[in-house]
Amino acid sequence: MSKIFTFGFWNAIARLILRNRIIIILLIVGITAFFATQWKYMQFSFTEANLLPDDHEINQEYNDFLDKFGEEGNLIVMGIKDSTLFQEENFQAWKDLNDSLQKFPEVDYAISIGNLKKLKKFEDPKRFEMVPFIEEESPDSLELASYENELFSKMPFYENLVYSSHSNTIQSALYLNKEIVNSKARKDFVVDQLVPMIEKFKKDTGMDVHVSGMPYIRTLNSQNIVDEIGLFIAAALGVTSLIFFFFFRSIRATVISMLTVCIGVMWAFGTIGFLHYEITVLTALIPPLIIVIGIPNCIFLINKYQQEIQKHGNQAKSLQRVIAKVGNATLMTNITTASGFATFILTESKLLKEFGIVASINIIAIFILSLLIIPVVYSYMKIPKSKHLKHLNRQWIGGFVNWMEKMVRNHRIAVYFTSVALLATSIIGIYNIKISGSLLEDMPQEASFFKDVKFFEQEFDGIMPLEILIDTKRPKGVLKSSSLKRIEELENLIVEEPQLSKPLSITRLVKYSKQAYYNGNPKYYQLPTSQEQNFIIPYTKGMEGNDNLVNTYVDSTGQYARITTFMKDIGTDEMERIETSLWPKIHKIFPEERYEVTMTGKALVFQKGTTYLVKNLVVSLSLAIVLIALLMAWMFRSFRMILISLVPNLLPLLITAGMMGYLGVPIKPSTILVFSIAFGISVDDTIHFLAKYRQELKANNWKIKRSVYAALRETGVSMFYTSIVLFFGFSVFMISSFGGTVALGGLVSATLLFAMLSNLLLLPSLLLSLERSIANKETLKEPAMRIIATEEDEEEISKDDEAHKNHKLED
Known part of the structure; x- marks a missing residue:
């Protein structure tokens, strides 16, 4: 060696x-x-954590979607649920706020009640035009009441886009420049411009504004x-x-x-x-x-x-x-x-x-x-x-060491019984653990933006974008009547899912075209028949200059369509249930030989990443155990000692996993880290104890009991000190506003506390109970290295000190 x-x-x-x-x-x-x-x-992250490898199929599908439609997480929404909004002064203040925000270069365009446009039919020449919904610059109360009634009763095109289908909540949508969504410019706009302006509006009007959207x-x-x-x-x-x-x-x-x-x-x-x-x-x-x-x-x-x-x-x-x-x-x-x-x-x-x-x-x-x-x-x-x-x-430390020695000496059966009982109880708890892929779960739940997420979930059925990309496999295939009907059929399936919002797609604009053709009658808000299409098409030529909505949901070739829905903050299990329910129906609606359909979006990528990460971290933890076991095998040169040393370190991990099951703490990226971190730290105590134990064995002529108790007294105090520091040190993370960080701190602290007790009680008990099979010169050979100095080393120090006794430290 x-x-x-x-x-x-x-x-x-x-x-x-x-x-x-x-x-x-x-x-x-x-x-x-x-x-x-x-x-x-040092750079601060401006994007969500991508937990998947770059070449993973889910990432490739998401990147393919971005190539066709650009950044999908560029929407900021502002909502007001206040009956006084359509009063003259409040309405004007809301309109001024939205107009001011739209002037910022960071905002591509905005959709709000103040600048809303409606599709109108003209006859000479035949055309559709987007004209202002509110024609007056400063409408009075009667006009505002009329507009409010028209919006909620005659404009289904704007349902869940500008107004909620559940109440009288009004929403404004800010579409940020896609180039700045993942940059510092986004932060500067949100923190330095958007938030102060909204706060001023709230102070001036007394109305509460809810703000959300992935960039925000x-x-x-x-x-x-x-x-x-x-x-x-x-x-x-x-x-x-x-x-x-x-x-x-x-x-x-x-x-x-x-x-x-x-x-x-x-x-x-x-x-x-x-x-x-x-x-x-x-x-x-x-x-x-x-x-x-x-x-x-x-x-x-x-x-x-x-x-x-x-x-x-x-x-x-x-x-x-x-x-x-x-x-x-x-x-x-x-x-x-x-x-x-x-x-x-x-x-x-x-x-x-x-x-x-x-x-x-x-x-x-x-x-x-x-x-x-x-x-x-x-x-x-x-x-x-x-x-x-x-x-x-200090006497109280001596009392603690005496208690440990008493337990190991006289109550080993109680130690084993407690360990087995904890193990059995933990295994039951482990079966109750769930995997969570929620993008918002670890975010500060007391923060105003988290409460606003819940508001938009209630009013608009979700805020997390879920995208469905449909490849018709032929140019201009999206606008064919058969494709539009299939898209509408899929949208109806999505509406049936309570966790998903009413979708947005090209069918909205097509339906709106028919409604406009029939002079805005809302009962005609539906897909046109083939015969009606022949009448409507001449009017659509006037819309060529207003292609924002078209380009948002159909690519430039007309081959790809996009359906956007928003989902509530659901976990991996619920999302898998939705996928299992939807995919067979999707394949039935869109035959695979004629269409290719993919489901993507930031929230879905994160959820898939969570599942992938959990599998990888289980492998990572296994490798950590194997690596540390090999390290101890090299140090102690004894297979039996490896097994004995792993037991008191694996038991705390299982107890913590059981606690997660009972407390409802799911497996997610933040909590899965607990096990590798805690195992790497807790095994330190085992190394200290076994190194001292082996040294005592040799000094005490292989007398087991004397060596175990001596090692326990020698290492118990330092193990207690360090474990207490680690326990309270990791507990610091529990002051975080992030749920994942709180869970990480609490679980690591608990694991290390269990590990200390396990190493001070279970480990020496095992050594005493298995003394005949482990405490012999064949099992405990000379270690590969001396972790703790022996008596021979003391003599070496003394000789060295004597040789250098005239050498003093310089001031």
Whole structure:
């Protein structure tokens, strides 16, 4: 085996660090300054997370749709449900607001009650023209009442487009320039122009305006992500520093630890900028994650330093032993944690790959920073006073360790019974877990824009666009009578689905043409017969200049038609039910030999991506387990020890999965991350415990019980400290307004708490119960590397100290 991880190597590293303190400080300052220059390259995401690979069939269908009709998520809607809207003053204010918004270059065109047009027939020459619905510049109350009545009773063309079929709600539609929908210009328009103007309107008129649409939702959601980054970092620093101070009762130790993790956060931001990654709902979690994961490193190093000071009072010797004796163990635990995150790189999702790369790199980086900064800073300080070492002998910690030992010694049957009962209960809960592909579920439910989504779901039956693309396989095939009738038949099927809104398509305009031909009589709002088409076609030539609506739903060749419906915020299961119901009927309406039909849209792509991601993350978690098992096999060189070590780490994952089933927390991108993250962190305790256990076995001449109890007393305190920090550190994420982040924080915290108890109670119980089969020299061979220093290593340190006893740390 390679000797680079031997204790002698770490002893040499210790001397190298302590003899080159100035160089190390300058190096850290230089790297930090470099990463600070990379912050300017950080970009905030202006699009939804695409969870599917670029070459996935669903993505290809969506991109094919965009090639024909352009960006489909460019609609912002504003709705008012107020009986006073058609009063003169309020109506004029609403019209002025919409007219002002339409003048912005970011808005291609707008449809509102003020600029509404209706189709009118003219005879000389024969033509249809779009004429203003409201002819007067400033209509009076009587005229407005007449227009209101006409809109709701005689203009079915605008149903669910301008007015709600459920109530008297009026809606304005802003179609943004498709070029700016996925850019910073969209954010600038929404945040700096649209929102202030709407707020002023609400203040001036006293009417409530509901705003929604994918560009609006995405903008405010992205802004919430940005706002929460600072909140998370401040909360993580505050919580971990308080806990750290409570344990150590040392302002100096707390400040040094906070300095270390703050530099780690700066490096994390710098890494994101250097790699030109976007700030998403996942990458925004990395800086506080670095704080939460970095603090346990500081606890191990500072705790060991203070133990050494208490033992012999020699600062130089203590600092050298901190690096030499704790460095290897801390490295291995950070590697296993980084491995849990690194498995995300193996998924096909760009979002998760970026998260895995940045997180795993910076977990190793925070280890290096801890190993360098803490010894170097302490080397310039005075030796800790006795009051700073009191926590090492704190009685309540001793009481906790005694309780653990009592449980393992006298109540192993109770430990096993509890574990089996929890396992059985969890398996039942797991069967109740559902997969959620809701695009809005993780968004802040207390935010006004989320409440507005519910308003539009109630009034207009949905806000999430679902697109159906119909290929007639021949130019001008869409406008043939047979194709229009098939499109209408499909629209009638969509209307029957309570989760979908009344569709928009070319049939609306065709029906409206017939209504206009019959002088606006609403009973003729229907598809014309073949004979009627012959009469109507001459009138349509006058509409050639008004082709916005035509181009929106039919491509330039006339071969492809688009049906747009809006769906409520439904999950994957409900969407699959709708698809299962619709597809057989679609194929019956549109024979596959004559038509090709695809279903797409942002919401559908996200839902399909969720299902795909869940499958990939199950594979990712399996790989994490295998990878860490192989790592432990290499460290301990024992297959039986691998099995024993995995049991107490897999049980907490199953308990958490069971909790998700009972609490109704669905499997989604945010919650599926819990398992890989928690497993990579919780296995650290197992490594510490088993390494100490093996060392005690050799020291105690292979006496099992004595070795287990000694390992439990030795590692129990540090495992408790780090688990408490991790528990409260991850709990910080529960202050988020994003449901997924709340679930992630709560579930990881719970899993790590279960993992601590499992490693402190179940693991030593298993070692004692299976002592005959595992505690022998054949099973526990000499490890591939020494994770914890042995007595022989202590002698090596003593010899090294003697050789360098005249070498003092320079001021």
